[in-house]
Amino acid sequence: MAQSDDPQARLRAAAQPARAGGPKPPSAAVHRYRAVRQATEALTRSLTPEDQLAQSMPDASPTKWHLAHVTWFWETFLLVPHLVGYKPFDPRFHYLFNSYYEALGARQPRPERGLLTRPSLDDVIAYRAHVDAAMGQLLADGSGGLAGLLDLGLAHEEQHQELILMDILHLFAQSPLQPAYAPPRHPTPAGAPDPLHFVGFEGGLVEIGHSGEGFAFDNEGPRHKVWLEPFELADRLVTNGEWHVFMADGGYRRPELWLAEGWARAQAEGWDAPLYWQPDPDGQWSAMTLHGLRPLDPAAPVSHVSFYEAEAYATWAGARLPTEAEWEHAAQGLTVAGNFTSSGRLAPAAPPPATGLRQMFGDLWEWTRSAYAPYPGFHAAAGAVGEYNGKFMAGQFVLRGGATVTPTGHARASYRNFFYPQQRWMFSGVRLARDATRDPAAAVTDEFEADVLAGLAKPQKSVPPKYFYDAEGSRLFEAITELAEYYPTRTEIALLGHIALDVAQLISPGAALVEFGSGASVKTRILLDAAPQIGVYAPIDISPAALDEAAAAIRRDYPKLTVAPLLEDFTRALTLPRAAQGRPVTGFFPGSTIGNFTPEEARAFLASARGLLGEGSRLLVGIDVVKDEEVLVAAYDDALGVTGAFNKNLLVRINRELEGDFDLDAFAHRAVWNARDSRIEMHLESLRDQRVHVAGRAFDFALGETLHTENSAKFTVERFANLARAAGWTLETSWLSEEPAFAVVSLIG
Numbered sequence: 118m119a120q121s122d123d124p125q126a127r128l129r130a131a132a133q134p135a136r137a138g139g140p141k142p143p144s145a146a147v148h149r150y151r152a153v154r155q156a157t158e159a160l161t162r163s164l165t166p167e168d169q170l171a172q173s174m175p176d177a178s179p180t181k182w183h184l185a186h187v188t189w190f191w192e193t194f195l196l197v198p199h200l201v202g203y204k205p206f207d208p209r210f211h212y213l214f215n216s217y218y219e220a221l222g223a224r225q226p227r228p229e230r231g232l233l234t235r236p237s238l239d240d241v242i243a244y245r246a247h248v249d250a251a252m253g254q255l256l257a258d259g260s261g262g263l264a265g266l267l268d269l270g271l272a273h274e275e276q277h278q279e280l281i282l283m284d285i286l287h288l289f290a291q292s293p294l295q296p297a298y299a300p301p302r303h304p305t306p307a308g309a310p311d312p313l314h315f316v317g318f319e320g321g322l323v324e325i326g327h328s329g330e331g332f333a334f335d336n337e338g339p340r341h342k343v344w345l346e347p348f349e350l351a352d353r354l355v356t357n358g359e360w361h362v363f364m365a366d367g368g369y370r371r372p373e374l375w376l377a378e379g380w381a382r383a384q385a386e387g388w389d390a391p392l393y394w395q396p397d398p399d400g401q402w403s404a405m406t407l408h409g410l411r412p413l414d415p416a417a418p419v420s421h422v423s424f425y426e427a428e429a430y431a432t433w434a435g436a437r438l439p440t441e442a443e444w445e446h447a448a449q450g451l452t453v454a455g456n457f458t459s460s461g462r463l464a465p466a467a468p469p470p471a472t473g474l475r476q477m478f479g480d481l482w483e484w485t486r487s488a489y490a491p492y493p494g495f496h497a498a499a500g501a502v503g504e505y506n507g508k509f510m511a512g513q514f515v516l517r518g519g520a521t522v523t524p525t526g527h528a529r530a531s532y533r534n535f536f537y538p539q540q541r542w543m544f545s546g547v548r549l550a551r552d553a554t555r556d557p558a559a560a561v562t563d564e565f566e567a568d569v570l571a572g573l574a575k576p577q578k579s580v581p582p583k584y585f586y587d588a589e590g591s592r593l594f595e596a597i598t599e600l601a602e603y604y605p606t607r608t609e610i611a612l613l614g615h616i617a618l619d620v621a622q623l624i625s626p627g628a629a630l631v632e633f634g635s636g637a638s639v640k641t642r643i644l645l646d647a648a649p650q651i652g653v654y655a656p657i658d659i660s661p662a663a664l665d666e667a668a669a670a671i672r673r674d675y676p677k678l679t680v681a682p683l684l685e686d687f688t689r690a691l692t693l694p695r696a697a698q699g700r701p702v703t704g705f706f707p708g709s710t711i712g713n714f715t716p717e718e719a720r721a722f723l724a725s726a727r728g729l730l731g732e733g734s735r736l737l738v739g740i741d742v743v744k745d746e747e748v749l750v751a752a753y754d755d756a757l758g759v760t761g762a763f764n765k766n767l768l769v770r771i772n773r774e775l776e777g778d779f780d781l782d783a784f785a786h787r788a789v790w791n792a793r794d795s796r797i798e799m800h801l802e803s804l805r806d807q808r809v810h811v812a813g814r815a816f817d818f819a820l821g822e823t824l825h826t827e828n829s830a831k832f833t834v835e836r837f838a839n840l841a842r843a844a845g846w847t848l849e850t851s852w853l854s855e856e857p858a859f860a861v862v863s864l865i866g
Contacts, residue, residue, distance in 0.1 A: 146256040146267060153271045154249060156524065157187065160281050163298060166238045172231025173291050176540065177284035182214065182230045185241045187274040188248045189214035193221065194502065195266055196248065200255045206247040207236070220501040268332040269502070275524040282407060282463070282522040287542045290393055290405040297409030299463055310416050310468050313359075314352045317553050318447055318692060320345035325445045326492055327531040336506040337531040339494040343442040347553040350439055350447050353468040353475045354483070355430065355547040358415030360422075361402070363430050364390060374432045379425025382539045392421040392541040407463040407522075416467035418546045420481050424514045424538035427484040427547045439550035441487035441515045441533065448477050448517070448530040450698060450731055455479020455518075459525035465546065466521075472689055473725055479523070481546030482516035482534050489513040489535035513537050520544035564686070566775050566812050573816045579825040580767060582713045583686065586634075587770050588662040593763040600759060602751040605709055608859040609739050613640055613707075616852045616861065617647035623735060623849075623863060625701035629653040631730060633687040633706045638667045640707045640739075645675055653679045655697045657687040688722050690729050704729075704736040709859070711738055712796065712830035716840065719830075723844035727866045734866045736846065742858035743831040746790045753788035753797050753829065761786030764799055764826055777811045787823065799827040834860055 143151070161169060161180060169180035178186075189210060196203045205211070213233060215224035225233065236244070260267045282298070289296050326340035327333035369389045372380045382388075390396075393405040394413070402413040422430075431437050439447075456466050456479035465480040490510050497507035513535040519528030522544050536543055565584055572579045586594065598606035613620075621644070624630070630651050632641055638656065645651060654671055658664040661684055668682040681694035693702070704726055711719055726736060753760055764786045768779040784801040791798050800823035808817050818824075832840075837860075838848040846864035853860045 141257070143253070144256055144259045146260040146264075147253055149271060150252055150256060150267070151249075153274050154245070157184065157274055157278050157281070158245075160278060164285070168285070168288070169238055170231065170234065171288055172228075173284070173288040174542075175228035176542065177287050178227070178230050178280070179233070180281050180285060181238050181241050182233065183277045183281050183284070185210065185214045185236075185244060186216055187277050188241075188245050190270055190273055191252055192248050195255060195263060195270065196251050199263060200251055203251055206244045207240075210236075210244065218501045218504050220504060266502075269334075269505070272332060272334065272527065273505075275527045278458075278524055279520070279522045279527075283543055286393075286405070286407050289409075295405060295410045298407040301408040301411070301464075310353065310356060311470065313355075313549070315349035315549075315551065315553075316352050316447070316474055316689075317349045318345070318347065318443070320347045321695070323442070323446045323695070325442050325449075325531070327529075333529070333531060334506055334533070335498060335503075336491070336495070336510075336533050339492055341493050343446075345440075345443060345446060348439070348443050349551050349553045350443065350474065351436075351549040352473060353548075354418035354465075354481060355434075355549065356415060356467075357402075357404075357413050357417055357419045360391065360419040360430065361413075361415070363433055366433070368429060368433055371433075374429040376425060376428055379423070379429060379538065382423075382425060388426070391419055391426070411464075414467065418465045418468075418476065418481055420465050420544055420546050421541050422484075422545055422547060423541045424484050424536075426541075427545075428486075430547055431549055434549060436549040436551045438484055438486040439548060441485040441517060443550060444483065444485055444517045444548075445530055447474060447692065450692065451477055451530070451728065452732060453478050453519075453529055456521045457519060457523050457525040457528070458521070460521070462521055464521055465544070471724070472721065473728070476518075476548075478519050478528055480521055481518070481544050482520050482523075483518045483546055483548045485515045485517060487515045489515050489533070509535065516543075516545060569771060569775060569811060570814060573811060573814075573824075577825055578816070578818075578822070580771075582827040583659055583688075584770065585763065585767055585827070586658070586660045586663055587766075588660070588666075590763060590766050590770070591660065591663045593759060593766055596759050597755070597763060600755045600757065602755045603760075604748070604752055604857040605741050605859060608854050608857055609707060609709075609861070610640060610643070612852060612854040612859055612861055613643045615854075617643050619852070620644065620737065620861075620863070621648035621650075624648045624651060624703050626650040627652040628701040628703050629655055629681075629693070629697035631655045631657065631693065631697060631702060631704045633657055633704065633726065634708070634710055638671055641671070641705065642674075644705065645671075645678065651678065651703075652700060653681055653694075653697045655681045655683060655694050657683045657685055657690050659684070659686050688718075688725065690725075693729060702730045702734040704734060706736065707739040707861075709739050709741040709829065711837075712741055712832070713828055714830070715828070716830075719840055720844045723841055723846060723864075727845050730866060732866055735849070736864040736866065738837075738841075738862050738864065740832045740834070740837050740860050740862060741829065742853070742860055743795060743833060744857055746792075748857055749797050749831065750788055750790055753799060754786070758786075760788070760799075764801055767826055768801065771811055775812045777809065779809050780807070783807055784824070791828075794828075794830070795832070796828045796830040798825065799829075800825050832860075834862060837862060 164180060172179050192205060212223060213225050215221055285298055289298060322342055322344055324340055324342055327337040328340060368374060369383060395403050397403060403410050404413050427438060455476065456462055468475045497503035516534040516536065568581055597603050628651055630644065656664060656667055664682050664684055668680050672680045679696050681696040683690060683694050714722060730736065765781050765784065768781055771777040772779055783804050785804055787800040787802050789798050802823045803818035803820060806820050808815055834851045841848060841864050846866055849863040849865045851860055851862040
């Protein structure tokens with residue numbers, strides 16, 4: 118086919134740089150402009166001219182109109198006022214492709230954009246080529262004083278890229294042919310996701326809004342303070358499977374779950390499922406997607422639901438929707454990465470297996486309970502550009518996070534999307550929230566009970582070693598570190614003392630030192646003394662007593678240092694204390710505690726630590742090195758029996774806090790070397806057949822059966838570097854002691 122007969126070929130040709138005018142390379146501004154324009158055009162390659170003309174409802178627009186409108190934006194706001202001698206392609210287009218700018222005059226009514234059979238798609242392509250050539254001239258020497266308008270125009274066009282996909286899906290969903298926009302690229306449906314968990318945030322006086330660095334829409338600022346009560350966010354989005362349970366429980370038939378306006382809308386429009394869901398004759402559900410009609414994946418997030426539906430589901434689930442301030446506070450510091458358009462999926466994906474907040478960016482825009490309103494101090498810009506956001510700040514609700522049809526790089530934590538509460542054709546989903554009124558110590562107790570009961574029910578009974586460290590456990594461990602047989606602590610302390618000045622040179626001025634598991638903070642003091650430039654010390658510990666004691670001691674001895682403790686399981690910490698945020702961060706994880714994890718747990722912890730500390734952070738880790746079995750076993754089974762008392766104190770704690778009835782004399786401490794997994798294992802061996810009770814439940818122990826309480830893996834530096842690399846870290850440097858060998862490594866995130 119000749120190029121003149123192929124609209125898509127002419128789109129591609131129009132995007133190529135003009136060769137007239139010599140070999141001068143395009144400016145960076147021209148490159149940015151062309152990249153976004155080409156991305157828009159790429160979205161139309163699978164569409165026929167007829168696909169691009171139709172309008173399926175008043176809220177949607179034809180693809181052809183989108184192609185012309187974004188071009189109208191460049192012509193109206195940049196070329197006409199700023200390029201000397203520029204002549205508009207067709208003056209009539211000023212009326213046809215204005216969207217809502219009252220200051221610029223009358224326009225084609227939005228519900229009637231599909232009536233514009235003229236200009237043709239060929240004419241729109243020619244219009245784009247005309248404007249692109251002129252923009253190349255305007256930006257030939259860079260954006261200059263037009264940088265702000267250029268950023269706005271590029272972000273505006275990216276918004277319309279998302280709208281093109283939203284509107285095409287709605288259009289194709291009206292067709293009895295149920296065509297696919299693109300072939301599916303995603304894998305077969307995943308298995309059932311992890312049960313929904315909630316992640317707690319302490320709240321307080323926080324700041325939200327754009328920081329001022331880089332581009333943002335005007336509605337994202339000014340940055341301001343907001344008071345938040347303690348709250349919890351669900352760790353993932355609500356799934357199709359969970360939504361189906363809501364439906365089966367009469368969710369669409371129970372008015373008590375709905376806001377009055379939502380119930381009236383649902384009844385008037387006959388809602389009984391999310392938009393695009395279709396039952397087959399056997400009662401199985403499918404959904405219309407950009408890949409055509411597809412079987413519903415129960416593990417994928419539910420999408421295309423209105424605010425009213427999201428609110429009803431949250432009420433049914435005994436929760437609520439988050440406020441936008443809660444969402445942004447939780448998202449600050451998280452990497453903006455997820456299932457955006459560059460993934461090629463064009464469909465929301467099941468949550469990845471991990472702990473902590475997932476799916477915060479990409480997959481689906483997340484409804485919040487917050488009305489779309491101006492921030493304190495907001496003022497719309499003068500002129501027509503000021504109509505971009507401000508005049509819509511009534512009657513709509515805010516969504517956060519971005520979607521699978523959002524261009525990669527377009528979203529950020531402060532981004533405020535907004536839609537009317539009845540709208541459903543956008544890629545919208547649900548994350549639950551709830552109030553958190555209990556103190557953190559109560560939550561820790563609940564988790565202790567859950568972990569102990571789950572561990573005692575396993576074939577190999579076990580309890581996570583993090584529960585060793587109540588006040589008495591911490592005291593006993595400090596006594597262990599003084600034993601002749603227990604080399605790790607004194608060897609690591611000696612090594613840290615030797616390398617402290619080298620380590621200090623790696624720590625940035627004003628940095629936050631974040632310690633995973635505070636203990637007695639003996640090793641921390643070595644770093645604090647060597648690096649007085651540290652501005653904040655943030656210990657993280659699950660034991661309230663140990664944390665309070667460590668924080669108080671550091672405050673007393675380092676009065677100029679800000680101490681910001683965080684009561685949390687350090688494997689699940691998601692947000693740094695406020696005093697540590699916005700600073701260079703160095704993590705500190707001494708004691709070879711990393712050896713207590715399985716390889717899978719270690720990788721997960723290292724990955725979550727990287728997310729907590731942030732990109733470009735540093736993590737100092739102490740690792741015990743493989744050595745003779747006799748040395749290793751003696752270190753965990755000392756002649757004085759202190760390690761045995763430490764191990765049995767776990768049973769004392771269970772008896773005290775969980776109404777247990779363990780007989781300490783009926784269990785013996787055991788330490789064994791597992792050569793296959795390169796680790797020392799600690800167990801409590803039952804000395805008779807017996808039954809114990811914990812939190813009202815009974816558990817049987819046979820003679821010789823063990824309760825597995827701790828692993829202590831031993832590494833080589835190379836093996837640990839490989840483990841860290843799998844979690845996104847790079848080995849920066851390492852230091853090795855003399856025998857008995859111990860190492861400290863520095864990782865870069």
